[in-house]
Amino acid sequence: MIVISGVAGALVGPLPWPVASLPGFAQLDRVRDDWLPGLVEQAIADAGHLADDLAWRPVGLYLAGDGDTACRLAQRWDWCGPAFGVDAECAGGLVALLLAAQELAAGHCDLAVVVAEQVLPDAASWDDGCAPLAAKAREAAPRAGAAVLVLERAADARRVRARLRGGAHRRLGSPSGMVGMSLRGISELLKGGLDRAGLTPGDVGYCELHALGTAVGDAVELASFCRVWGDDGDAARPTHLGNQKATFGHLEAVAGLVGLARVMGWLESGVLPPTAWRRPFSPLAVVPPALRLSEGGIEAGPQSGRAGGCLALSRSGVGAFALLGPV
Numbered sequence: 001m002i003v004i005s006g007v008a009g010a011l012v013g014p015l016p017w018p019v020a021s022l023p024g025f026a027q028l029d030r031v032r033d034d035w036l037p038g039l040v041e042q043a044i045a046d047a048g049h050l051a052d053d054l055a056w057r058p059v060g061l062y063l064a065g066d067g068d069t070a071c072r073l074a075q076r077w078d079w080c081g082p083a084f085g086v087d088a089e090c091a092g093g094l095v096a097l098l099l100a101a102q103e104l105a106a107g108h109c110d111l112a113v114v115v116a117e118q119v120l121p122d123a124a125s126w127d128d129g130c131a132p133l134a135a136k137a138r139e140a141a142p143r144a145g146a147a148v149l150v151l152e153r154a155a156d157a158r159r160v161r162a163r164l165r166g167g168a169h170r171r172l173g174s175p176s177g178m179v180g181m182s183l184r185g186i187s188e189l190l191k192g193g194l195d196r197a198g199l200t201p202g203d204v205g206y207c208e209l210h211a212l213g214t215a216v217g218d219a220v221e222l223a224s225f226c227r228v229w230g231d232d233g234d235a236a237r238p239t240h241l242g243n244q245k246a247t248f249g250h251l252e253a254v255a256g257l258v259g260l261a262r263v264m265g266w267l268e269s270g271v272l273p274p275t276a277w278r279r280p281f282s283p284l285a286v287v288p289p290a291l292r293l294s295e296g297g298i299e300a301g302p303q304s305g306r307a308g309g310c311l312a313l314s315r316s317g318v319g320a321f322a323l324l325g326p327v
Contacts, residue, residue: 002101002164004324005157006047006150007261008039009254012120013143017247021273021296022261023161031119031144037076040113043148048158049111051077060109062100064092064116064253073115081109088169090210091312092116092253093147094320095169097260100151110156116254117146130246131278132211132218133285133293139213143249147257160327162264165307166197167322172313181217181317186224190311193321194228197307201290202234204323205306206266208259209243210313212250219284221313226288233290237306240294241287242275259310260322266308267326272296 007024012031019025024046032038044051060081063070067085074083082103086096093116100112120142130140154160170192172185194200207225211218229239244251244258251258262273274296287293309323 001154002104002151003154003157003160004149004162005152005159006043008042009147011145017274021265023265036117039146039148043150047150056080058109060112062096062114064096088318089314090252091314091318091320094256094312094322098167098169101164104151112151114149116257118144118252118254120144130213132213132243132246133282134278135280135282137213137215140245140250143251145251145254147254162267163325165323165325168192168196169320172317172319183220183223187227189319189321190228197323199307201229201232203307204239204309206240206308208310209241210311211243212245229290230288235289238290238292240272240292242273242294246276247274256312263308263310263324272298
C-alpha cells in the first residue's frame with residue numbers, strides 16, 4: 001500500500017480564504033528565492049525524515065514540469081532514485097503523483113517526492129472573478145504557488161497522512177477529433193480510477209472538481225460525474241463536490257496537488273473545505289441526488305472510511321483522477 005507521509009506547499013498573494021483547509025500550506029506575499037528546495041525539505045521533515053540524511057538513497061523525484069529542474073533538485077541532496085519531469089499541463093501534478101506511486105510500488109525507489117510549482121512574472125491578485133458552474137461563467141485567474149507531497153510504502157512510513165487508494169490517467173479524446181475532452185473520456189477516467197482503487201461512487205464522500213470557469217468545459221465535466229454517480233451513487237450518502245479554483249484561483253500543474261491537500265484536510269478534520277461558488281448556477285449545473293455541490297464548512301467526515309478524490313484536466317485533453325482514503 002502506498003501512503004502520503006508528508007506535505008508542504010505555499011500560495012502567493014492575497015487570499016479570500018485562509019489556507020487552514022490545506023494541511024502543510026502557507027501564504028506568502030511573493031515567490032521567495034530558493035523556495036522550492038525549502039518546501040521539499042519541509043515535506044520530507046513532515047514525513048519524519050531529514051533531506052540530507054537521504055543522500056545516496058533511492059529517493060525518486062517526480063516534478064510536474066521540466067526534467068532538468070527535477071534532476072537539479074535531486075542533485076541538491078545527492079538522491080539516487082529516478083528523477084524526471086512530467087509535462088501534462090494542468091493535470092501534471094496528479095499524473096506525476098500516480099507515476100511516482102507506480103514506481104514506488106515496483107521498487108524503483110524507497111521514497112518518492114512529488115513536486116509542482118507555478119511562478120508568474122507578477123503574482124496575480126484575487127479579483128473575485130472565477131465563477132465555475134455559474135450562469136455567468138468566468139475563467140479562474142492564475143495564481144503562483146507550489147506543492148510537495150511525499151509518498152512511501154506503508155510498511156516504511158514513519159507517519160501516514162492519508163492512503164493513496166488508487167487512480168487513473170489517460171488521454172480523454174474528443175468527439176471532433178481535435179484537442180479537448182469528451183463526456184465519454186472523462187466518464188471512463190472516473191470509472192477507471194474508481195475501479196483501480198476498488199471503490200464505488202458511493203464509497204466517495206468528497207471530490208474536487210477541475211472546473212475553472214469555462215461554460216462548456218465545466219458542463220462536460222459535471223455531466224461526466226452525473227453519468228457515473230447517477231448510475232452507481234448513493235443518494236442516502238451523497239458525494240460532496242468542491243472546487244479550489246473558485247476559492248484560490250488557478251495554479252495550473254499545482255492544482256491537482258492542492259486539490260489532494262484539500263481532500264487530506266477533509267479526511268483529517270471531517271470538515272469540508274470551502275468553495276466560493278458564484279450564484280446563480282448555470283441551468284446545466286443540475287446534479288442527481290447522489291451528488292451535492294458543497295460550500296464547505298459542514299461536518300461531513302469520512303463516515304466509516306469513505307474516500308475522497310481529485311480530478312485534473314488539461315487543455316490538451318489529458319486527465320488524471322486520484323483517490324485518497326483515511327488512515
